[in-house]
Amino acid sequence: MAEPRPGLALRFQRRFLAARPLRSLPWPELEQSLRAAPDSALLADILRETILHPLCVKYPPSAKYRRCFLTELIKKLESTAAEPLDELYQALADVLKEEEESTHCYKNYLLVLLLIVNSKSMACADASLPSRVLQPSGDCVSLCESTALISGGTTGLLTWEAALHLAQWALQNPGLFRDRTILELGSGIGFTGIAICKTCQPRTFIFSDCHPRVLRQLGENIQLNGFTPEPDVTWSIQTESQGQEVEGQNCQNPKVVVAELDWGSATEKQLLGLRADVVIAADVVYDPEIILALIGMLQKLSTSRADRKAPEVFIASTIRNPDTHQLFQAELDKAGIRWQVIPTHSSCNFLYDVQPDVTILQLFI
Numbered sequence: 001m002a003e004p005r006p007g008l009a010l011r012f013q014r015r016f017l018a019a020r021p022l023r024s025l026p027w028p029e030l031e032q033s034l035r036a037a038p039d040s041a042l043l044a045d046i047l048r049e050t051i052l053h054p055l056c057v058k059y060p061p062s063a064k065y066r067r068c069f070l071t072e073l074i075k076k077l078e079s080t081a082a083e084p085l086d087e088l089y090q091a092l093a094d095v096l097k098e099e100e101e102s103t104h105c106y107k108n109y110l111l112v113l114l115l116i117v118n119s120k121s122m123a124c125a126d127a128s129l130p131s132r133v134l135q136p137s138g139d140c141v142s143l144c145e146s147t148a149l150i151s152g153g154t155t156g157l158l159t160w161e162a163a164l165h166l167a168q169w170a171l172q173n174p175g176l177f178r179d180r181t182i183l184e185l186g187s188g189i190g191f192t193g194i195a196i197c198k199t200c201q202p203r204t205f206i207f208s209d210c211h212p213r214v215l216r217q218l219g220e221n222i223q224l225n226g227f228t229p230e231p232d233v234t235w236s237i238q239t240e241s242q243g244q245e246v247e248g249q250n251c252q253n254p255k256v257v258v259a260e261l262d263w264g265s266a267t268e269k270q271l272l273g274l275r276a277d278v279v280i281a282a283d284v285v286y287d288p289e290i291i292l293a294l295i296g297m298l299q300k301l302s303t304s305r306a307d308r309k310a311p312e313v314f315i316a317s318t319i320r321n322p323d324t325h326q327l328f329q330a331e332l333d334k335a336g337i338r339w340q341v342i343p344t345h346s347s348c349n350f351l352y353d354v355q356p357d358v359t360i361l362q363l364f365i
């Protein structure tokens, strides 16, 4: 049966605004709907929820992405007997008029919450099973990202799949973050941390990275999303206000810090000053040299806790090369850091269709 119009247009919207790979958009469902009812009104709905959506107008995905998207929509329209849709051709003409490709673009990630509800209230086939329902949280993370995988000598200027996966998992486990101090390592341009700040009510969120361009873009993205990072990137911020609430600070409005933190040179004293309850990181296990620096820093974190409880540590990684991941696990064993794989269910893949080769490890430091 063809999908109702608003539902299909909204599925295009979520993926389009985040500039997810074009192949992951629901083209087969669109073809099916057009075959069932060759009506250009459906295309008009999709256009309104994507290219003409206020978020796209303000923070547009790359011109190339929009061009390819519109070309595909036009192909679908022309393959049916539906009336031509002038707005579609006009939109493509507008994109073609844009200046040459920029090295930056925007991506807008609409956050959704996964609700587990009692099936009895949902007239479900098996009333004994709880059902999972996706509900928009009403929050969106808009980011300025690089259009290249590596630019300025860093991989940190775009959002990687592990960051999406870690955020999905966090959205399902908000209690872990609520009213606590979170330290994120290798934050890149900030997706995971901003999503957590918007939905999980941490007390303090410390974003960190070592690359100057990444730190600059991270700061800009945090502001773009309505948070004001602490003015100075110093370690003293935390030690001076140890245990104290900043006036007006609450979990709806977490204190946000951007710290320049290189795993190779951070000292135990600096790490102690951060007073992290939870440490998270996404896609930081991709190179043997980086792995050793990361584990060295985790060891310093474990010895720098004085009378405090050790932080809980969660690291999400895309397993591109199993040897690299095994090296990470072997080095953790050598360092005496216990670890376990956090089981993720298919329900964890609700935010976007994240690749299945992402795993989250919990480390006990």
Ligand SMILES: C[S@@+](CC[C@H](N)C(=O)[O-])C[C@H]1O[C@@H](n2cnc3c(N)ncnc32)[C@H](O)[C@@H]1O
Pocket: 154, 155, 156, 157, 158, 159, 160, 161, 162, 163, 185, 186, 187, 188, 189, 190, 191, 208, 209, 210, 211, 214, 261, 262, 263, 264, 281, 282, 283, 284, 290, 293
């Ligand atoms: C693949 S990117 C991941 C960015 C982000 N977490 C994500 O998943 O989208 C790796 C990040 O780790 C940072 N990084 C690499 N080595 C580092 C080090 N020694 N100290 C701190 N950050 C480092 C890089 O600057 C980069 O931002």
